[in-house]
Structure formats: structure tokens, C-alpha cells
Amino acid sequence: MAALEKVLEQIDTNQDQALARLFQLLAIKSVSTDADYATECARAGQFLVDQLQELGFEASLRPTPGHPVVVGKAKASRPDVPHVLFYGHYDVQPADPLELWETPPFEPRLTELDPGHKIIVARGATDDKGQLMTFVEACRAFKETGEFPCHITVLFEGEEESGSPSLPAFLAANKAELKADIALICDTGMWDRETPAITTMLRGLVLEEVVIKGANRDLHSGMFGGAVVNPIHVLSRIIADLHDAEGRVTLPGFYDGVTELPEDVAKQWRDLPFDEAQFLAEVGVSVPAGEKGRGVLEMIWSRPTCDVNGIIGGYTGKGSKTVLPAEASAKFSFRLVGQQKPEKVVEAFRAFVRQRLPADCKVEFLSHGASPALQLPFSSEALSRARRALQAEWGKDAVLAGSGGSIPIVGSFKQDLGMDSLMVGFSLDDDRAHSPNEKYELSSFQKGARSWARILTALAL
Amino acid sequence: MAALEKVLEQIDTNQDQALARLFQLLAIKSVSTDADYATECARAGQFLVDQLQELGFEASLRPTPGHPVVVGKAKASRPDVPHVLFYGHYDVQPADPLELWETPPFEPRLTELDPGHKIIVARGATDDKGQLMTFVEACRAFKETGEFPCHITVLFEGEEESGSPSLPAFLAANKAELKADIALICDTGMWDRETPAITTMLRGLVLEEVVIKGANRDLHSGMFGGAVVNPIHVLSRIIADLHDAEGRVTLPGFYDGVTELPEDVAKQWRDLPFDEAQFLAEVGVSVPAGEKGRGVLEMIWSRPTCDVNGIIGGYTGKGSKTVLPAEASAKFSFRLVGQQKPEKVVEAFRAFVRQRLPADCKVEFLSHGASPALQLPFSSEALSRARRALQAEWGKDAVLAGSGGSIPIVGSFKQDLGMDSLMVGFSLDDDRAHSPNEKYELSSFQKGARSWARILTALAL
Structure with missing residues (x-):
């Protein structure tokens, strides 16, 4: 574990530089849905290509009928390690309504919510620039202290906020190149500020x-x-x-x-501090309406x-x-x-x-x-390893979450590339994704990078 | 019955003059819904006032916020005879689309559908000028041969085709004057060209x-x-x-x-030449959808x-x-x-x-x-007498029909004036009421007048 310790220490030592790099990316107005920002989208893509090249990735900006895709590839020196495909997106939602932002959306800043509780405020902070940079920073620390533990392909798209119109054709045209053992996706959330989560089920x-x-x-x-x-x-x-x-x-x-949930997952969900009454009260109701005898979380995530x-x-x-x-x-x-x-x-x-x-x-x-539903099997070895890695970083068991909604890229990876996806993200429910004053916890950014360092290491063991 | 025989003979003898009078009324463009025709509406009302005055009625055009109402009153010499209120309307639907009329809508004409099958073609022929004139012509024959068998009040409105907005207030203001023993309404149809009908049920x-x-x-x-x-x-x-x-x-x-229908009415309906299959086929279906074990006519008229x-x-x-x-x-x-x-x-x-x-x-x-539903009780003496009168005229038992729809004036007579209504009309389903080339059977016009002569006589016996 000496190599991992050095990587984690490197991440901690270089926090200020990491934040500066994230701020550079956040300052680029890569709004994908508005044609006026096409040049900014390309700039954001190029910034990431440059980042990856610095880290020794073979990286380029790949044209599509829409905004370009960033593809980067790096090999570990050991040939028998897993090959992972990391996915994120560099485009962001429009910043309107501008008048509701306390500071300009593309002038990122670090501020405190409470004493010692630091947040990064900017459009795209949590969705998805801050998240994808946790992975890039983890890669940087590996590079700076030694070598990559896995073979890594990186795929950053620039049209996620406008429905990913170019991605299916791009995946189809580059199947062989993009196929890996497992996909890693950093576009989801934690259970709460202290508790990590892995989204294993999409209905x-x-x-x-x-x-x-x-x-x-x-x-x-x-x-x-x-x-x-x-x-x-x-x-x-x-x-x-x-x-x-x-x-x-x-x-x-x-x-x-x-099938019924494995008993350990069922128990985990029962033990979560989830207030059904409050969840329902927020939308004006009080009685769970679905299958009798099942909890709200269970119904929404897994039924x-x-x-x-x-x-x-x-x-x-x-x-x-x-x-x-x-x-x-x-x-x-x-x-x-x-x-x-x-x-x-x-x-x-x-x-x-x-x-x-x-x-x-x-x-x-x-x-x-x-x-169909997409489920990372509870018996998956990658899942077990990611759980252990997150436990080590956060000191708490990761919640094996479900999601009632859909994440189309996960279906594409499964159907077109035959890969399961491990969805680990560090957003919080109150991050205001798509809304004014979008933020990302500084702890999510820093411990997110450390989490990926641990996960990549665990996958390669 | 000598008096009635003379009345019927008088009607038959004066057919051409009766038709000429009807044509005068049909030529007046009394379209109630179009303010441009307000003068025409008043002219139609005045024509009827003149007709009634010729027959010895105390008649006048009574103003309302809309088109005027015609009220006429005549007494029989015998004081102990019934008092009837006859209702009809002198206004008509607009004639559009004009281009679909074979001849101009307000130039009434007599023509033949088949050899010997004569019809009157004009806007308002069947709805309701032709119908109300059957009653006026019956009155004329009584007048010309002797005296009225009943006390008669006549009420002709000029806004039926635009929802009778002025009528409720007019009835309320003239309750005492208009109250009679029974209302006679001539605005409904026959079962078929040979079979008379009395509408006794409105849902x-x-x-x-x-x-x-x-x-x-x-x-x-x-x-x-x-x-x-x-x-x-x-x-x-x-x-x-x-x-x-x-x-x-x-x-x-x-x-x-x-309640279930009286057995004689139920039997009458069962024996009617009503083709359920054809009735349903015309609207694209084949299976009666309502209460099992009941006929279509029964369901629509009485359930x-x-x-x-x-x-x-x-x-x-x-x-x-x-x-x-x-x-x-x-x-x-x-x-x-x-x-x-x-x-x-x-x-x-x-x-x-x-x-x-x-x-x-x-x-x-x-x-x-x-x-509520409106029902002339099957046990009503007036109904029995009208049935016998129609049987004598048409040689067939009158169908005691129901109607799925509503006729608001019947409700007003019941609720505001406490009167049942005897609905006898001579329209046919193919008369094209409200449509281009509206017609009225010449036989309906002539035998309609004879029918009223018989009914009035029967009611007074």
C-alpha cells in the first residue's frame, strides 16, 4: 500500500494547484445547448486534452456532428491489470436566470457556508466539471508519484446537458477502441455529506x-x-x-x-436515516401509495x-x-x-x-x-472492491443506492459496449445542479480524488 | 260526433288555402340567433297574431328583452271543458350553408319525393312552423264550422332556436294568465310516416x-x-x-x-319495427353496451x-x-x-x-x-284520450315514446306552471331539421291538423 499512501499524500499536498486547475475549467462557458457557446465548448474539451496529455495520456479532441468528444488513453506497465473507461461531461447547463446568482456563474470562487465548511461556487461545479476533475486529479497523483494502476481510457462528452445526440453514433463507430472491463461514471451523488454512495440500480x-x-x-x-x-x-x-x-x-x-434485495442491502436501506414522512410531506402527501409493506426508498429504488x-x-x-x-x-x-x-x-x-x-x-x-433496468450485480467483484475503497476513505459503508430515473449512457455502455458501470459520485442533494449558485463541496472534490485513487488501486489488486 | 266530422271535412276541403297560409309564414326569415333578422322575427310573430285574431282569439305580440312572444286566448262556450295551453315556436335555425339548398330556404315549395309522396321544403317546415300551423289550422276549422271544444291559450315563442333566454322570466311574470290544465306541445316526431307517437318521457x-x-x-x-x-x-x-x-x-x-314499464307499453316497444342492429351499425358499433337483458330503445327512452x-x-x-x-x-x-x-x-x-x-x-x-325526469303518467286521462284520437286518425296505435334528450320548456311548464305536457308531433327522422333542404311531409301537415281536431274534441268529451 506504499504506492497508494504516496498518491493520497500527493493529492493532499497539491490541493491548491488542483483547485486552480478546476477553476480554469469552470471559467469556460461550455453551455452545450446554445450554439453561441460552441467555441467555449471546444475550449473546454481542449483544456481537458491538454490536462490528459500532461499526464502522459494519448489524448485528442474528436469531432462529432455536435460538440467534440475528448478521448484519452493511458496504459499501466503491468499488462494484466483491469482496463477501465471513465466517463464524464464537460458541458454545462445555461446559467439563466443570471440575476439569481450571487456572483457571476463563470467566475468560480471558494467560500464558506459555515465556519470551516468550504464550497466551490460556479456553473458546472457539481455537474459535472468538479466531479470529472476528481478523477483527473487522481490520475495526476498516480502519474506524479509513479504509474497508473489500471489501463485507463477517458471519455468526456460535451453534449450531456442537451441529450447526448452525437454520443450513440460515436460509441458505435469506436466500439473496439472504447471497450473496457468496466465503466466508471462520476455523475451521481453521495447519500449525505459524510456517507458515500454507489448507484447500482437504474430502473x-x-x-x-x-x-x-x-x-x-x-x-x-x-x-x-x-x-x-x-x-x-x-x-x-x-x-x-x-x-x-x-x-x-x-x-x-x-x-x-x-428479486428481493439481498438481506445486507435491505438492512442497509432500513438503517439509513431516511425520513419517509418528511420526504412525502415535501410534496404534500403523507401515506406511501405503492406496494403495501414496502418502504418508500425500496419502492423508488428497487421495485x-x-x-x-x-x-x-x-x-x-x-x-x-x-x-x-x-x-x-x-x-x-x-x-x-x-x-x-x-x-x-x-x-x-x-x-x-x-x-x-x-x-x-x-x-x-x-x-x-x-x-431494461440496469443493475450492477451485488455479487460484482468490482463493486466489492469499490465498497472497500470508499469505506477506507470515508470511514463509512457506501450506500448501495438505486435511482428511479434513468442515465442513458449506462444503457449505451451495457448494450453497445457490453460493460457494466460503477457509478460513484460526490454530489449532494443541495448542490443546486441546473440552478443558480450551483456549488460543489470542497471535501467532495478533495476526498473524491482520494476515493478514485483508492478505487483504481483496489480494482488492480 | 257530427261536429268533429264537419271539422275534419273543413280541414280537407281547405287544404290549398291552409298550405298557402303556411307558405306565407315560411317565407318570413325569422332566424332568432342573428340580430339582423329581428324585424323578420317580429313579422312572423305578427303574422300569427293576425291569424289568431281572424279566428276570434284575443291575441297580441308581447315584448320580451329578446324576440316577442305571441299569446292568444279563446274560450269555448261550455265553461266546464278543459283548458289547454298550446306551445310552439315561430323562430327558425339559420339557413347556412346556403349553397347546399336545392332551392332558396325562404321560398317554400311543394314537391314530390316519389310519385304521390308530397313534401313541403323550406327552412322551418318541420321545426317548427309546419307543426305549429297544424294546431292553428285545426282551430280555424273549429271556428269555421262552429266553436272551440276547449278553452285554448296559445303560446308561440321566437327564441327556441337560441336557447329561449327570455321565456323563463316571461312565464314567471305571466303565471296566472298561462296556467292551464295541460300543455300541448307540437315539436316532436312520429315513429315513422304511418305511425303517430306521443312523447311521454323525457330523461x-x-x-x-x-x-x-x-x-x-x-x-x-x-x-x-x-x-x-x-x-x-x-x-x-x-x-x-x-x-x-x-x-x-x-x-x-x-x-x-x-319503475318497470307497464306491460302494455313494454309490449308495444318490443313489437315496434326497430332494428337494433341497424341503429347501432349507423354509429359503427354492434353490441348494446348498457344494462344486460334490456333493449336499446328501452335503455335510451326509459332507463x-x-x-x-x-x-x-x-x-x-x-x-x-x-x-x-x-x-x-x-x-x-x-x-x-x-x-x-x-x-x-x-x-x-x-x-x-x-x-x-x-x-x-x-x-x-x-x-x-x-x-328531474319528466313523465306524463301512463295512467293520465289526457294521454288515454289522445291515444284514442290518434288511433282514430292514423289507424295505428300511437307509440308512447321516450326521449333521451331534454326539452327545457316541458320542465318549465311542470315546475313553474304545475302542468304536465302532452307532446304530439308529426316530424319524421329524415325531415332534416336544422339542415339544408328541411322538409315536412304534406301528410304530416294535413293529418296533423286533423289529429289536433280529434285530440281537442277527445279532451273535451
Whole structure:
């Protein structure tokens, strides 16, 4: 461990220079969504290319139809060590509304929230420049004290905040070059300021729209009501039937591939200081609405769901109109976990709808996407090593978090490059990502770099 | 019956003159909804005043904030005869689109559909000038051959096609003058060209809008789905629960006051040449959707219903949006029959909704109206006499029809003047009321006048 100790000491010794380098990057106005900032985006990319080249990476700015991608490659001297692909993004959200910033968004500064509690304030501090620089600084310390413990490829994109339009084609065109043993992603958060987290579960998503059609035109409900089928009634019955009294989704086979959490993870989540009542109170409710007997965190992170995101049919203006509508439609989303197969869910759902269709109704289905859940297996060796590394750095067990939302790059890495992703990030919930006065904890920046030093070392053991 | 025979003969003898008078009225462009035609409306009213005065009525044009009302009064010499109030309207729908008329809408003409099958073509022929003139011509024949069999008040309004805005206040201000034993209304149709009909049932209507509210704002369904209540699900459950598997409405007490049809009426309906399959096929369906075991005609004319006329919630644009909506709303209509009490239905419905409200949801109710069903009792003596009179004229039993829609004047007569209405009309389904090339059967006009002569005579016996 002598090599690691030297690396950590190097990170600590060079904190001021590291911060200066981060500030240089934060000062570049790399707003990807606004064409006026295209030159700034390229400048941010070039800054990172320069950084990587200083560290001995073979690095370049790679053109795309949009903003360029930074790719850098460095080898460890030992050939039999793992090959990691590190992902981050150098573009940022627009800074508007400017008047709400206490200081200009692209003039980074270090300040104190409380005595001794230092934060870095600037657009992109937490999303994602501060985060990606934790990895670059870890690499620098390895370089300055010896050599890289793993083979490392770095991929920094410049369009994450505008939906990554160029990335899928770039990955497809450079598969062989970018393929590694595992992806490391630094774009997520910690559980709280003292507790690290590894995001191991991202729920999948099936989006289906259903249009139920009855009569060949809107009818007068006085003249036809009672005699002719009402598509709103049919649709409502389908929606009502989709959950049982226990809050479970009733689609046959829906829970195939859904497993219970390992007991140690379940216990970890139960023991987390998570206040369900407060979480719900913040959005104006008080009772968990989903599967009976399961906690809110468990439901959001690790259980599949079905929600109707929108419904419309008949007359929806002011007052009343006695119309018997010809059609009604609804948009459904299914969040998937574990090994649930999106195509099976679609199939089961469509069969479920067809079974409830009266003789006189037709149905039309529109698919708006279907993607599986992404799970880093709890048994993954890389996960175990990362946990131990984070435990050593933070003195606390990392929370194995789930995420209700999706992170598209993780799906691309899995599907296109066949790699699992280890998502370790040091943002906090109150970092104001996408908002004025975005900040990053100085401790996240410094201990983040130390964390990557430990993780890279652990992966190579 | 010698007096009636003379009256009928008089009607037959004077057909050409009667038609000429009707054509004079049809030539007046009394479009009530268009202020440009206000003078024409007044002219049509004055024409009718003149007609009634010729027949010995005390008649005048009575001003309202809108178009004037014609009121005419005539007494029979026998004091102990019934007093009837006859209602019709002299205003018509706009004639647009003019280019679809084969001849100008206000140049009435007599033509043949098939050899010997004569029709009167003009705007207002069937709705309602042709119909109201059947009654005026019957009065004329009584006058020319003797005397009126009943005390008669005539009420012709000029705003029926624009929602009768002035009528309620006019009725309220002239209650004592207008109150009679029964109202006669000539604004409905026959069963078919050979079969007369008396409309004895108008369904009532309760209009309720329901807004279900959950979280205090729209949420991300990935972050909150499964944990926070979805108002679309709650609303769908309520809608689904409103009907049982037999198609009956499940509101407690909903069928209180609903009675089965008298067997003779039920038999009459069963024996009618009504093609359910064709009725449904015309709107693109094939299976009756309502209460199992009941016919389409029975359901539309005489059974209560519940329909959702509109529903909306969440994202309803193109594509998908993973939103967990804060609210969802729906508009409900209940058609009432018999003695169902609108206020009881409202009360039962609101309790039904509240019972299905999860702890975290709030509900808001908006009332868009509540009116009871109107039914001329099957045991009514006036009804029996009118049936016999129509049987004598047409050689067929009159169909005791229901109507799924509403005729507001009938409610006003019942509630404000305490009168039942006997609705006898001679329009046909293919008369193109409100459409280009509106027509009225010459047989409806002539036998209509004869029918009123028989009915008035029968009522006075």
C-alpha cells in the first residue's frame, strides 16, 4: 500500500494547484445547448486534452456532428491489470436566470457556508466539471508519484446537458477502441455529506400509449348513452384493473425477474436515516401509495411500478357537454427492475388491454420506448472492491443506492459496449445542479480524488 | 260526433288555402340567433297574431328583452271543458350553408319525393312552423264550422332556436294568465310516416364534475412513482366502480324511483319495427353496451344511465412525459327517469367518490345542473284520450315514446306552471331539421291538423 499512501499524500499536498486547475475549467462557458457557446465548448474539451496529455495520456479532441468528444488513453506497465473507461461531461447547463446568482456563474470562487465548511461556487461545479476533475486529479497523483494502476481510457462528452445526440453514433463507430472491463461514471451523488454512495440500480422504462375507440363519431349521450359503449369507461376499467388492493401490478408475469434485495442491502436501506414522512410531506402527501409493506426508498429504488402519466377523452373544456366520446387515450409508464424483460411487459400489457376490450371497441397501441433496468450485480467483484475503497476513505459503508430515473449512457455502455458501470459520485442533494449558485463541496472534490485513487488501486489488486 | 266530422271535412276541403297560409309564414326569415333578422322575427310573430285574431282569439305580440312572444286566448262556450295551453315556436335555425339548398330556404315549395309522396321544403317546415300551423289550422276549422271544444291559450315563442333566454322570466311574470290544465306541445316526431307517437318521457339530467388532487405539484414519475398517489388511478377506479358487470349503475339508491314499464307499453316497444342492429351499425358499433337483458330503445327512452363525458389529467401532448400528475378530473352525466331525485343522486355520487378517496387525496365537486325526469303518467286521462284520437286518425296505435334528450320548456311548464305536457308531433327522422333542404311531409301537415281536431274534441268529451 506504499504506492497508494504516496498518491493520497500527493493529492493532499497539491490541493491548491488542483483547485486552480478546476477553476480554469469552470471559467469556460461550455453551455452545450446554445450554439453561441460552441467555441467555449471546444475550449473546454481542449483544456481537458491538454490536462490528459500532461499526464502522459494519448489524448485528442474528436469531432462529432455536435460538440467534440475528448478521448484519452493511458496504459499501466503491468499488462494484466483491469482496463477501465471513465466517463464524464464537460458541458454545462445555461446559467439563466443570471440575476439569481450571487456572483457571476463563470467566475468560480471558494467560500464558506459555515465556519470551516468550504464550497466551490460556479456553473458546472457539481455537474459535472468538479466531479470529472476528481478523477483527473487522481490520475495526476498516480502519474506524479509513479504509474497508473489500471489501463485507463477517458471519455468526456460535451453534449450531456442537451441529450447526448452525437454520443450513440460515436460509441458505435469506436466500439473496439472504447471497450473496457468496466465503466466508471462520476455523475451521481453521495447519500449525505459524510456517507458515500454507489448507484447500482437504474430502473428501466416501458412507455406505452393506448387509444380506445368505440363509435365512429362523438355521439349525444342523451340519444345513445346506455346503448353505446363509452371508451372512457373501458379505459378506466383497464387502469383500475392494473393494480390490486395491495398496490401490486396485476399484469401476468410482471414480477418475473424481480428479486428481493439481498438481506445486507435491505438492512442497509432500513438503517439509513431516511425520513419517509418528511420526504412525502415535501410534496404534500403523507401515506406511501405503492406496494403495501414496502418502504418508500425500496419502492423508488428497487421495485417496478406502473403509472398513468396522462389521460384524455371527450369534452374537457369549461362546463358540461353531453357527449358520448368516440375515443379515449392514456399514456402508461412501467418502471422496470432486475431482470424484467421490456418486451415481455409490453406483450403482457397489450394482452391485458385486449382482454378487457368490449366487442365494439378497437385499440391502438403506440410505443414511446422500452429499456431494461440496469443493475450492477451485488455479487460484482468490482463493486466489492469499490465498497472497500470508499469505506477506507470515508470511514463509512457506501450506500448501495438505486435511482428511479434513468442515465442513458449506462444503457449505451451495457448494450453497445457490453460493460457494466460503477457509478460513484460526490454530489449532494443541495448542490443546486441546473440552478443558480450551483456549488460543489470542497471535501467532495478533495476526498473524491482520494476515493478514485483508492478505487483504481483496489480494482488492480 | 257530427261536429268533429264537419271539422275534419273543413280541414280537407281547405287544404290549398291552409298550405298557402303556411307558405306565407315560411317565407318570413325569422332566424332568432342573428340580430339582423329581428324585424323578420317580429313579422312572423305578427303574422300569427293576425291569424289568431281572424279566428276570434284575443291575441297580441308581447315584448320580451329578446324576440316577442305571441299569446292568444279563446274560450269555448261550455265553461266546464278543459283548458289547454298550446306551445310552439315561430323562430327558425339559420339557413347556412346556403349553397347546399336545392332551392332558396325562404321560398317554400311543394314537391314530390316519389310519385304521390308530397313534401313541403323550406327552412322551418318541420321545426317548427309546419307543426305549429297544424294546431292553428285545426282551430280555424273549429271556428269555421262552429266553436272551440276547449278553452285554448296559445303560446308561440321566437327564441327556441337560441336557447329561449327570455321565456323563463316571461312565464314567471305571466303565471296566472298561462296556467292551464295541460300543455300541448307540437315539436316532436312520429315513429315513422304511418305511425303517430306521443312523447311521454323525457330523461332528467345530473351533471357533476370531479377534480381529484394528490401531490402539491406534478412530480417526476421516476423519482416518486410507486410512492406517491396517482390521481388518474384514483379517478379510474371510481369510474370503473360506477357500473357492475351487468351494466347497472352501482350508486346506492340509484334505482329508487325507477319503475318497470307497464306491460302494455313494454309490449308495444318490443313489437315496434326497430332494428337494433341497424341503429347501432349507423354509429359503427354492434353490441348494446348498457344494462344486460334490456333493449336499446328501452335503455335510451326509459332507463337511467351514467356516462363520463370527458376526462383529463397529466400529460396529453405527443409522445411521452414521465409525470406523476397532481390532479385529474372528469365530467359525469346521469340521465334520470321516473321519480329519481336529482339531489339524492348528487348526494349518493359525492359520497361514492369520497369513499374511494385515498387518505392523501382531496376532491372538488362542480355542479353543472340537476333536473328531474319528466313523465306524463301512463295512467293520465289526457294521454288515454289522445291515444284514442290518434288511433282514430292514423289507424295505428300511437307509440308512447321516450326521449333521451331534454326539452327545457316541458320542465318549465311542470315546475313553474304545475302542468304536465302532452307532446304530439308529426316530424319524421329524415325531415332534416336544422339542415339544408328541411322538409315536412304534406301528410304530416294535413293529418296533423286533423289529429289536433280529434285530440281537442277527445279532451273535451
